[in-house]
Amino acid sequence: xxxxxxxxxxxxxxxxxxxxxxxxxxxxxxxxxxxxxxxxxxxxxxxxxxxxxxxxxxxxxxxxxxxxxxxxxxxxxxxxxxxxxxxxxxxxxxxxxxxxxxxxxxxxxxxxxxxxxxxxxxxxxxxxxxxxxxxxxxxxxxxxxxxxxxxxxxxxxxxxxxxxxxxxxxxxxxxxxxxxxxxxxxxxxxxxxxxxxxxxxxxxxxxxxxxxxxxxxxxxxxxxxxxxxxxxxxxxxxxxxxxxxxxxxxxxxxxxxxxxxxxxxxxxxxxxxxxxxxxxxxxxxxxxxxxxxxxxxxxxxxxxxxxxxxxxxxxxxxxxxxxxxxxxxxxxxxxxxxxxxxxxxxxxxxxxxxxxxxxxxxxxxxxxxxxxxxxxxxxxxxxxxxxxxxxxxxxxxxxxxxxxxxxxxxxxxxxxxxxxxxxxxxx
Numbered sequence: 001x002x003x004x005x006x007x008x009x010x011x012x013x014x015x016x017x018x019x020x021x022x023x024x025x026x027x028x029x030x031x032x033x034x035x036x037x038x039x040x041x042x043x044x045x046x047x048x049x050x051x052x053x054x055x056x057x058x059x060x061x062x063x064x065x066x067x068x069x070x071x072x073x074x075x076x077x078x079x080x081x082x083x084x085x086x087x088x089x090x091x092x093x094x095x096x097x098x099x100x101x102x103x104x105x106x107x108x109x110x111x112x113x114x115x116x117x118x119x120x121x122x123x124x125x126x127x128x129x130x131x132x133x134x135x136x137x138x139x140x141x142x143x144x145x146x147x148x149x150x151x152x153x154x155x156x157x158x159x160x161x162x163x164x165x166x167x168x169x170x171x172x173x174x175x176x177x178x179x180x181x182x183x184x185x186x187x188x189x190x191x192x193x194x195x196x197x198x199x200x201x202x203x204x205x206x207x208x209x210x211x212x213x214x215x216x217x218x219x220x221x222x223x224x225x226x227x228x229x230x231x232x233x234x235x236x237x238x239x240x241x242x243x244x245x246x247x248x249x250x251x252x253x254x255x256x257x258x259x260x261x262x263x264x265x266x267x268x269x270x271x272x273x274x275x276x277x278x279x280x281x282x283x284x285x286x287x288x289x290x291x292x293x294x295x296x297x298x299x300x301x302x303x304x305x306x307x308x309x310x311x312x313x314x315x316x317x318x319x320x321x322x323x324x325x326x327x328x329x330x331x332x333x334x335x336x337x338x339x340x341x342x343x344x345x346x347x348x349x350x351x352x353x354x355x356x357x358x359x360x361x362x363x364x365x366x367x368x369x370x371x372x373x374x375x376x377x378x379x380x381x382x383x384x385x386x387x388x389x390x391x392x393x394x395x396x397x398x399x400x401x402x403x404x405x406x407x408x409x410x411x412x413x414x415x416x417x418x419x420x421x422x423x424x425x426x427x
Contacts, residue, residue: 005062005206009337010260010296011069011186016119018063018190019197024204024225030056032383033220033229035209035243038068039368040361041235042192043108043376049199051384056227057201058220060208064189066239067368070339072258072288072300074278075109075181076126077151078102080347080365084145089348090395097392099149101378105370106179108377109188116198118191121293125277126180129162129171135282139175153179166279167272168324174282182278182290185369209236209243214355231383234360237368238340244360250350250398251363253340257313258300259321260292260335261328269295272325287320297321297328303366309338341366344399351375351393359383361393 006012032048034041037059045055059065079086083099090098113122130136143154155176157165162174193203204222213219218232234244238253264272269291273279278290287301299321310316313336322329344350344363349371351361359382361375375393382390 006065006186007070007337007339008335009070009258010292010298010335011184013335014184014292014294016187016190018194021063021203021205024058024207024222024227026225028056028202028225028227030054030202030227030229032056032231032233033058033218033227034233034235035220036066036235036237036239037063037189037193037203037205038066038235038237039189039192039372040237040375041233042068042189042196043373044233044235044379045196045201045376046112046192046199047377047380048383049196049201051380053383055196055201056229057196057203058207058209058222058227059203059205060236060239062205063193063203064186067237067339067341067364068189068372069186070258070337071185071341071369072278072298073182073185073290073369074126074280074288075106075183075369076280076367077106077177077180077370078146078367079349079371080367082142082145083149085346085348086396089346089397090392094392094395097389098396101374101389102149103146103151103179104377105373106181108373109183109370112192112195112373113188116191116195118188118195120187120191121184122181123183123276123278124178124181125275126177126182127157127162127165127174127277127279128177129166129168129174129279129281131170131172131281131283133172136173138282139173143175153177165273165275165277167327170324171281176277180278183369184293212243212358214358216357218357230357232358233379233383234358235362237362237364238342240362244354246354247350247360247362250344250400252343254343254366255304255309255338255340256300256366257302257304257310257317257336257338258298259314259317259333260299261297262332262334264295264297264331266295268327272297272327287324289321289324296334297325299324304338313338341368346397346399348396349375349393350396350398351378351390352398353382353394
């Protein structure tokens with residue numbers, strides 16, 4: 001397999017073989033045209049195909065090119081803002097629906113992996129690691145909140161217990177989510193794409209949507225063709241550009257950085273993360289890490305507002321890794337890359353419909369692996385006429401950034417600086 005279209009990441013270098021896919025040339029007609037072959041688009045397409053729809057997917061580059069193929073690979077439940085923020089934003093009835101869906105994404109991923117035989121190195125178990133008593137109090141409150149919605153898979157960890165999970169003395173405790181976990185994210189996307197094609201779906205790569213004609217039967221134009229559909233699902237997230245200006249006005253692309261070490265010895269890997277769980281800390285600008293299947297440490301963190309690519313990713317992330325694991329000071333970094341996610345002002349996803357037949361979901365705000373799979377199911381339900389859960393998500397407020405797009409970057413960076421300062425001061 002040639003992965004030259006992907007960024008130079010560990011995921012691209014270790015991706016499963018996948019077939020060459022055509023570029024759209026000429027005209028096509030379909031029930032549903034999906035713009036974007038990341039998790040949201042793939043999940044939507046797969047659910048629709050399982051219910052008999054004819055589906056065409058347009059991808060600007062290659063399947064999983066964006067955040068879906070570059071992220072930390074962690075299966076983390078709930079949303080970027082937790083269910084209590086949802087409860088403060090919508091009615092009791094809608095909050096109940098959204099809260100119940102907070103734990104569905106991981107189940108969907110596991111079902112897809114099992115049903116379609118997707119090889120993506122699925123491992124169970126994810127840990128939230130706390131630096132301060134305040135963060136531990138937050139984890140205790142989070143456990144109570146999630147248990148109120150029927151989720152019974154959490155275990156609080158004291159200082160001794162977390163040191164049996166991760167070889168880092170910086171944490172005073174944490175919480176284990178037994179239904180969390182981690183995957184090779186690009187291989188998950190590639191496996192879902194092959195599942196789509198096994199059901200008769202068509203995926204065109206290197207076929208960016210350049211223009212949308214709205215109307216009773218929307219038409220999506222690409223450089224060499226066009227697709228006429230009954231319904232359109234827009235799932236471009238941070239890579240959508242200005243295709244639909246009303247969506248771009250209420251969101252902002254942001255970059256996050258990831259590095260991957262050379263393969264570690266079995267002993268070193270086992271000592272760092274004895275249970276092979278993934279870990280994220282509880283800071284506002286959090287760090288996250290896990291082991292790959294071949295025992296490399298994958299470590300990510302940091303946010304670049306406005307999605308600029310840093311000149312030296314390793315210089316940003318390696319000090320964070322060494323603060324967590326000083327025992328890796330002599331280990332070589334073999335891959336470093338950045339990827340963009342889409343931030344909303346509320347840090348809650350934006351779901352809705354433009355007119356009668358253009359549906360969208362965007363703005364995972366750095367918490368998209370599980371949410372996108374739920375979103376695909378919810379969007380597919382809405383197209384089948386079952387809109388209760390779609391309407392619940394659509395009721396979440398969609399705020400514009402203060403000052404518009406021109407000021408969204410400095411305002412967001414200032415807010416992040418404030419919260420990161422609070423993290424450092426422990427307040």
